[in-house]
Every structure is written in C-alpha cells, then in structure tokens.
Amino acid sequence: MNNAGIAGPFPSTFESETVEQWQRILSINVQGVFLGCKHGVPAIRGSGGGSIVNLSSLAAFLGTPDLSAYGASKGAVRQFTKTVAIDCARKGYKVRCNSVHPGVILTPMGEGILPSDKARERMRKHIPIGEFGAPEDIAYGILYLISDESRFVTGTELVIDGGMNAI
C-alpha cells in the first residue's frame, strides 16, 4: 500500500506554483510510489506473491486548477500503476498492482483543502451522493484489492468518490 501523499499549499495554480513546491509534491507523491513498487515487488515476490495498491485520486481524471502539482502527481501514479501491473504480469510475477482514486475525504488533507464551513458546503453540493467520504470507504476498496477475491484484477482504477467522476 503506497499511501503517503501531500497536497498544497492551497490554492496553487500552475502560475503560482513554485518549482520547489512542484518538486516536493512530485518527489513524495510520485517518486514515493515508484520506490514503493521498485523495492516492494521483489519483496512481495519473495514471499510468494501479492498485491500492491497505489493511492491516486479523483484528481487523476480531472483538471485541478487550484492544485496543479498535486493533480499532475496523481495522474502519474495512475499511469505508473498500469506500467507496474503489466510488467509484472508479462514477466509471470505473482504481483498485481492497482490504483485507488478517492473523491473528497475529510482527513487532515481533505480539511486542509476545505478550510471553512462555506468551502465544505460548496464542495458537498458537487458530490452526487451528497456527503463526504470517510476513510473507511477507501479502506474497504483497498481491502478488496489486497484480497484474493480480486485475483483477476490488475492495472485498473477503483474510483471511490460518491459519484463525482460520473458527472
């Protein structure tokens, strides 16, 4: 499970984003996932096989004008996940790799992006299900992807977002 990630400062448009911010976000969000896979795959193979889950975001599918580096980083995680999945499958490694794409979840990161009640209410109206997700909503999706019940699932994207990506 490659979960670690950062976002912000919010807002950061492509015009206001600094090179230092850009590099920091891509270093943690993308290079972190790269290293997790690079070193995780041999370890998982050595233990008989298994499943990697990379935390991407709904941001991988949409423009994110106020989170420019973050959106780019999550798009990279989405694509890189497929590369690892296909490479492992073709080489006969018993390692699956999938990405999970949360919508808006009120963790410390989510709260940082929605600092006021007004901002939250505005965002809530964009969620078809009408409420924010909880960390458990994401955890249950991950549980499926790391279980043997998903043995035929690799290189795909599990979006858990209350319907936002469908509109």
Ligand SMILES: NC(=O)c1ccc[n+]([C@@H]2O[C@H](COP(=O)([O-])OP(=O)(O)OC[C@H]3O[C@@H](n4cnc5c(N)ncnc54)[C@H](O)[C@@H]3O)[C@@H](O)[C@H]2O)c1
């Ligand atoms: N909260 C959301 O709405 C949301 C939406 C989409 C995707 N995500 C993704 O879900 C994942 C988890 O986010 P969260 O909402 O729990 O955020 P969070 O800020 O609550 O937690 C992020 C975690 O990553 C760790 N971390 C950050 N940088 C690290 C580093 N360099 N080395 C080791 N650990 C580091 C932090 O210590 C923290 O425990 C992230 O990849 C995030 O991008 C979150």
